[in-house]
Amino acid sequence: MRAQVLERPGEPLRAVELPDPEPGPGELLLRVRACAVCRTDLHVVDGELPHPKLPLVPGHQIVGEVLAGERFPVGTRVGVPWLGWTCGECRYCLGGQENLCDRARFTGYDLNGGYTELAVADERFCFRLPEGYDDVGAAPLLCAGLIGYRALRLAGDAETLGLYGFGASAHLVCQLAVHEGRRVFAGTRAEDAEAQAFARSLGAVWAGDALAGPQEELDAVVVFAPVGALVPAALAHVRKGGTVVCAGIHMSDIPSFPYELLWGERSVRSVANLTRRDGEELLALAPAVPLRTEVSTFALEDANAALARLRAGDLRGAAVLVP
Numbered sequence: 001m002r003a004q005v006l007e008r009p010g011e012p013l014r015a016v017e018l019p020d021p022e023p024g025p026g027e028l029l030l031r032v033r034a035c036a037v038c039r040t041d042l043h044v045v046d047g048e049l050p051h052p053k054l055p056l057v058p059g060h061q062i063v064g065e066v067l068a069g070e071r072f073p074v075g076t077r078v079g080v081p082w083l084g085w086t087c088g089e090c091r092y093c094l095g096g097q098e099n100l101c102d103r104a105r106f107t108g109y110d111l112n113g114g115y116t117e118l119a120v121a122d123e124r125f126c127f128r129l130p131e132g133y134d135d136v137g138a139a140p141l142l143c144a145g146l147i148g149y150r151a152l153r154l155a156g157d158a159e160t161l162g163l164y165g166f167g168a169s170a171h172l173v174c175q176l177a178v179h180e181g182r183r184v185f186a187g188t189r190a191e192d193a194e195a196q197a198f199a200r201s202l203g204a205v206w207a208g209d210a211l212a213g214p215q216e217e218l219d220a221v222v223v224f225a226p227v228g229a230l231v232p233a234a235l236a237h238v239r240k241g242g243t244v245v246c247a248g249i250h251m252s253d254i255p256s257f258p259y260e261l262l263w264g265e266r267s268v269r270s271v272a273n274l275t276r277r278d279g280e281e282l283l284a285l286a287p288a289v290p291l292r293t294e295v296s297t298f299a300l301e302d303a304n305a306a307l308a309r310l311r312a313g314d315l316r317g318a319a320v321l322v323p
């Protein structure tokens with residue numbers, strides 16, 4: 001099979017031919033129909049996340065057709081997310097927080113992912129995908145959508161909600177939040193008029209410079225951009241008792257800030273990974289909203305170009321690779 005492979009972090013992916021994978025017990029063999037590109041892939045490729053499996057096939061938003069396996073009939077279209085395996089016996093797994101499992105394995109990081117033609121995945125962690133989405137349109141739901149959904153839940157019942165960093169995840173969370181009757185304030189880089197217009201087109205009531213923030217006090221802010229300086233900025237924009245949720249897996253250092261910004265029972269928290277329950281909930285909700293995914297498609301061979309566009313902030317919505 002053709003695959004894009006990371007051999008050494010910091011270097012571009014290489015196009016290689018790999019032997020077809022053999023599914024083990026409890027695994028599905030999948031023909032990859034689409035795989036969305038996530039900012040986490042960029043962190044892995046750039047060496048900002050420690051100890052990836054090497055060589056590695058990245059990609060953890062896989063839409064695949066079942067070629068072999070037990071849980072789903074052959075021909076079923078399933079999604080493979082970031083959470084690829086958990087131990088099932090640690091305190092987190094037993095306590096309903098499998099996203100924090102001590103021994104979790106992640107797709108496209110500890111396990112080979114979807115920048116390829118064929119993939120294997122533990123069938124217990126795969127989702128049946130909703131009708132009404134084509135392969136390319138469904139792919140971004142699997143991380144941009146899922147992690148965004150979890151971040152939105154952790155933001156509580158905020159009526160005024162900031163989304164700072166308006167990329168693949170925020171463009172879906174914005175639609176969910178508007179659907180739930182919240183008012184969305186989209187923070188971007190000051191000069192990014194295109195992202196601001198995109199946010200307004202999806203229902204944001206304000207779009208502008210995230211560091212400066214809106215005039216109005218917010219109940220919560222979800223920070224998607226990997227920019228630590230946005231954390232004290234967001235704290236300054238939330239009301240007493242408000243929450244700042246950091247949704248990325250990696251962020252530049254958070255600059256020191258006066259305690260006054262945290263005072264008043266404001267809180268800062270992160271979102272880590274996803275549970276299978278998050279996935280079931282979001283995939284049931286998506287067609288009901290209905291969530292519309294904005295995508296740019298790339299050939300598998302153009303994975304490095306897709307990553308470069310993401311790195312440059314030069315993408316509207318999500319990039320999706322099609323083998």
Ligand SMILES: [Zn+2]
Pocket residue numbers: 086087088089090091092093094101102103104
């Ligand atoms: Zn565990």
Ligand SMILES: [Zn+2]
Pocket residue numbers: 038039040041060082143144
């Ligand atoms: Zn992701």
